Every structure is written in C-alpha cells, then in structure tokens.
Amino acid sequence: MKLQAADLAVLGGTPEFAEPLFVGRPNVGDTARLFARLQGVLDRNWLTNGGPLVREFERRVAERAGVRYCVATCNGTAALQLLARATGMRGDVVVPALTFVATPHALQWLGLRPVFCDVDPRTGNADAATVAAAITPRTTAILAVHLWGRPCAAEELEALADRHGLTLVFDAAQAFGASYRGRPVGGFGAAEVFSFHATKVVNAFEGGCVVTDDADLAERLRAMCNFGMNGSRDVLGPGTNAKMSEAAAAMGLTSLEAYDASAAHNLANHRRYARELAGVDGVRLLRFDERQRNNYHYEVVAVDPGAGLGRDTLAEVLTAENVIVQKYFSPGCHRLPPYRDRAAVSLPHADALAARVLALPTGPSVSLEDVRRICDLIRFAVAHAPTLANRAEAYLAG
C-alpha cells in the first residue's frame, strides 16, 4: 500500500504488481479443445485453403454478426484492403483521425487517399456531422470505425452515405459482439471488418474477416483472397493471398467459445472501474451503452486538466507499477507519417482526445481486485499530482 508519494515505483518505491498487467492479453479459451482441434488439423493433413475449421469459423462469426456471409482472412488489415478493392473505392476516402493506424494505412497502401475527419469528444467516434464536414466532390467512400469497440452512429452514417451516393464500410476490428440500436455490428453499410489479432476479444493468433449480406461482394472477396480464383480455380480477376489457415481457425473457434465469459468478465471489470473512478478528479472513464451488447474489451479513460497531472505522467506512473497501459490512439493518425501534410486541417476534438486517452488493463487475466488496486493507484497519483508534476519538470529540465 502506498502511504506517501515516495512509495510510488516511479519515485523509487516497490511496484504495486509483481507481474505485469496488460491491455489485450489473449483470450485463448479451453486449451484442451484448442489442442484437440490442432490435432485434428494434423490428422486430416489439411492445413489451409478453405479447410473445415475455417468454414466452421466463418459460419459461427456470421451467425454472431447476424449476417449471411463471412470471408475469413489472415488479418484485419488484409480484410480492409480486400474490401476497399472489392467495393471499387477510388480517390478520397473519409476516415476518422482517431483510430489505429491500420485503418488509413490499409487505404494508403492501395493508392487511395485517406481524408481524416474529426470525432465526437464524448465518444471518440466520428459521427454524421464530422464525416459530412470532410466530404468533397472527390470523396468516393467512407471507412467508419467503431472505436474501442463502442459502435459509432452507424444508421446516421448509412443515411449520410445514401444522400451522397458514397460507399460505406466499417472497420469493426475492435467491436466484435457489439450491437447498435439492437442491431449486431457486422450488418451495417456494405460490409464490416473484424480483427482476430492476438490482442482482440476473439483471437485467431492473427486473423480477420469481412462480414456482409451482399452475396456478390462476398463472392468477389472470397476469390480475391485466393489469388482471384473461384471454387473451380478459374481466375476471375486480380487477387492476393489473404486466406486464414486451419491453425488460426482452431484458435479462433476456441477463443470464440470463450467469448461470452470474456465479455461478462470485462463487464464486471468495467463496472468496478466506473465505481472506483467515479470520484477521481479529471479522470473520465468512457462508458459503454449497457442497453446494447458490448465486448467491454477496451477500458479507456481520458485524463482531463482537472486531474492536475498529464496523461503521459499518469502512464509513466502506472507503467512503473507494472500496469502496462496503452496510449490508444495517440497521436491522431493525421499527425503520423505519411499523413502529416494533412495535419494543417483542424481536428480539435481528435487532437484533444489523442492527448488524453489511456487504455487500462482488463480481460479475464485481470481480476476485480486488480482493478481496485489500479484505481487506488490512479487516485493516489491524482492526489499527489503536484509532486509528480514537479518531478516531471525536474526531469525535463535535465
């Protein structure tokens, strides 16, 4: 227990946690089932190219997302790129500035031009107003994002895209299992993309997919991700290799079976974070809409000026205590190479949030007691903000 500022690990004290706590610890599920599935892969001697586990994974993901088609891929970035090509995106595509850099990179890599829009300061998500402000005659599409797993205003964006005749797709990399106004994430726009990276609520080691209700789009995507070939091995057009392997699907299925338990655990942690941080000045927990389904996988706080210490100082304090936080996503993508030339555009809310947000550990490997101790540390750091600020100034002065 910390009694005085000098007890903080950043000031030379003993770290609160002997072992590090992480954001995004893999949710593996039942390892016995995973090994049995992997043994089956080896017994069948069928390792990739549309094997039975990939097909089963696709069926189960489509079911969860409430859509007819799922095309599994080797990762979420490849899924975004396939989708951009398969929907015929050209020229400028509007993208929120506050997202993981994979979102704009997926477009830029294809020679498209991401045009960044601002976000709602309360949610971090772009909405119809901020997207509309970025639309020009050169815009052909919108790639919206459900940031930190909280669904963006998908129906309003659908109406906006319709009005302007634009393609609308969603980067739902972080939003597997969520719903918006009672509709599962997965069924909005022309299609949505999930990531099944190791750090996601459902993981396939590395993996991703596109989900859609559009049969033609699904067929094009399936061919594109297999060298442009259809099921009869006819080459229909240009393609790449973005297939998911059977080993990845074995993990994906096992992790998917653990999803409900993971989400329930995360919800309990979220409520504990909310309770513990309620009275902490300047540390604002971003809430989920609990009337909807959520995975509660990204626990995000904004460190506002009232805290008396900056986000970076708090991150330093927590990391020294073995609470390995992440500055998701800082700075905004418009300030990263190769997009800096676009930073002249004023995106005040994205800039303000990017400077303040911090993702805290959660997931089944983080207990309610861990959450309480993390919040005690945050409360303690805020209470000792002047000492920590002086230390930061001394450090900066050399």
Ligand code: T4K
């Ligand atoms: N769009 C959005 C909105 C996304 O968030 C992402 C991915 C994508 C698109 C692209 O999808 P993918 O192509 O990745 O499928 C991580 C992930 O690599 C990335 O998948 C994810 N978003 C992003 C938000 O986070 P890093 O570089 O910040 O993660 P990393 O490797 O430092 O790990 C984060 C934490 O997880 C660490 O504290 C350690 C822990 N960890 C990590 C790994 C890999 C583990 O405990 N075990 C592990 O195996 O990017």
